[in-house]
Amino acid sequence: MTFGNLFGRAGRGLTLGAALLATVGLTTVSRPAHALSPGAGVGIGLGAFAAGTMLGAAANPYYNPYYYPYAYYYPPLPAYYPPTPYYQPRSCWDPYYRWYYAC
Numbered sequence: 001m002t003f004g005n006l007f008g009r010a011g012r013g014l015t016l017g018a019a020l021l022a023t024v025g026l027t028t029v030s031r032p033a034h035a036l037s038p039g040a041g042v043g044i045g046l047g048a049f050a051a052g053t054m055l056g057a058a059a060n061p062y063y064n065p066y067y068y069p070y071a072y073y074y075p076p077l078p079a080y081y082p083p084t085p086y087y088q089p090r091s092c093w094d095p096y097y098r099w100y101y102a103c
Helices: 003-027 039-057
Strands: 090-095 098-102
Touching: none
Parallel strands: none
Antiparallel strands: 090 098
16 A cells, blocks of 8 residues: 555545534534523632642642551651762781781
8 A cells, every 4th residue: 555545545534524524513503602600600610629629638648637657757858968988898917828818
C-alpha cells in the first residue's frame, strides 16, 4: 500500500465523518439554554470550592491530627553532611616474618 493510497483513504474517511456530523448537527432542533441566576452560579462555585478543599485536605494524611504512621516518626530534614574522611588502612610490622600486615 503506497502513502498516496493510505492518505486518500484516510481523507475520504475524514470527509465522510465530517459530513455525517454536520448533517446530524444541522437537523437536530436546538433548545433554549436554561440560564442560572447569578446567586445560583455563586452557590455552585462556592460548593465546588468547598468540595475541592475537603477532598484536597483529605488527600494528605500528614495534616490529619489522628494519623501517626509509626509512633512519632517525622521524615528527615534535608541537610548537608560533609563527606566521611578517608582513613588509610593501618599496617603493622611483623618482625618474625618481616612483612607488614593489616591490623
